[in-house]
Amino acid sequence: MALRLAWAARTPLLQRSAPVAQTTWRVFTALRGPTAALHTRAPTDPPNPKQINSLVSKSTRARELLDLHAKYGEAFNEINLATGWSRLGKVSASDRSWLRSDDGARLATLRE
Amino acid sequence: MQKFDAQAVSNTAHAIAKLDLRGVAWGSLWKEIERAALARRREFEPQHLANTAWAFATAGRATHALMDAVAEESAGRAREFTPQALANTAWAFATAGHAAPALFDAIGKESTGRVRELNPQNLANTAWAFAKAGHAAPALFDAIGMESAGRMDEFKPQELTNTAWAFAKAGHAATGALRRDWDGGCRAGVRV
Numbered sequence: 001m002a003l004r005l006a007w008a009a010r011t012p013l014l015q016r017s018a019p020v021a022q023t024t025w026r027v028f029t030a031l032r033g034p035t036a037a038l039h040t041r042a043p044t045d046p047p048n049p050k051q052i053n054s055l056v057s058k059s060t061r062a063r064e065l066l067d068l069h070a071k072y073g074e075a076f077n078e079i080n081l082a083t084g085w086s087r088l089g090k091v092s093a094s095d096r097s098w099l100r101s102d103d104g105a106r107l108a109t110l111r112e
Numbered sequence: 113m114q115k116f117d118a119q120a121v122s123n124t125a126h127a128i129a130k131l132d133l134r135g136v137a138w139g140s141l142w143k144e145i146e147r148a149a150l151a152r153r154r155e156f157e158p159q160h161l162a163n164t165a166w167a168f169a170t171a172g173r174a175t176h177a178l179m180d181a182v183a184e185e186s187a188g189r190a191r192e193f194t195p196q197a198l199a200n201t202a203w204a205f206a207t208a209g210h211a212a213p214a215l216f217d218a219i220g221k222e223s224t225g226r227v228r229e230l231n232p233q234n235l236a237n238t239a240w241a242f243a244k245a246g247h248a249a250p251a252l253f254d255a256i257g258m259e260s261a262g263r264m265d266e267f268k269p270q271e272l273t274n275t276a277w278a279f280a281k282a283g284h285a286a287t288g289a290l291r292r293d294w295d296g297g298c299r300a301g302v303r304v
Contacts, residue, residue: 082123088127090130111138
């Protein structure tokens with residue numbers, strides 16, 4: 001109990017409970033209007049490289065991988081990028097064919 | 113790409129080759145991978161060397177500089193290669209049409225000694241690669257012939273034809289057992 005209290009005292013409220021943080025954020029943006037998100041930092045940071053790598057490693061479909069890169073690409077480090085390529089090399093034949101179409105245009109952002 | 117470690121460079125090359133991205137737009141990325149591979153060559157594990165050679169050969173992007181570097185790094189370390197890595201490396205150099213006699217000698221010696229560890233695809237690819245490269249290796253062909261003789265039923269039709277082609281191209285006579293099993297294997301393949 002003492003340990004839990006000590007942890008609670010040291011940990012900011014938003015880190016203690018993600019659902020509470022999300023709800024708080026939704027109420028906040030609802031009150032401030034839709035532009036609130038443009039001016040204020042969201043309470044949940046993008047995942048760190050280790051978390052990104054975990055997400056990338058678990059992805060088996062080409063679309064999932066491209067979505068992850070579209071969402072968090074700016075936070076990708078070189079390990080995330082290499083893992084992404086490696087996963088893309090293991091997708092199904094139909095996904096490979098989908099990626100190949102239009103000279104791999106869907107992969108253009110990964111190439112840069 | 114320059115921040116990628118050896119494994120990342122090799123995995124990326126392997127993935128892009130598997131995706132078969134050959135257009136002009138991908139040329140600069142292949143160049144970047146090549147530069148990174150050359151810079152990291154001393155850090156490559158045997159699997160990275162085999163995968164990198166396979167990737168560049170498959171994509172038709174093998175350059176003299178890269179293949180020479182892979183050959184130089186691999187020749188003295190053939191003992192550390194898995195049977196599949198040995199077969200894939202030989203296949204890559206033969207496909208790229210890049211002469212690497214010291215590497216083929218090393219792969220030939222290693223594959224002969226470990227021929228029982230080779231699966232039908234490895235046996236067929238190794239024979240095909242040595243024949244395609246025109247690298248004489250009678251001891252290796254003897255070993256592949258003897259090993260294949262009792263395992264023809266495990267060979268796929270493509271592996272049977274590649275092995276037959278390789279023995280013919282190398283001018284290496286198959287033993288009686290291999291000929292007999294070959295006939296049986298081919299008849300079974302035709303039925304399939």
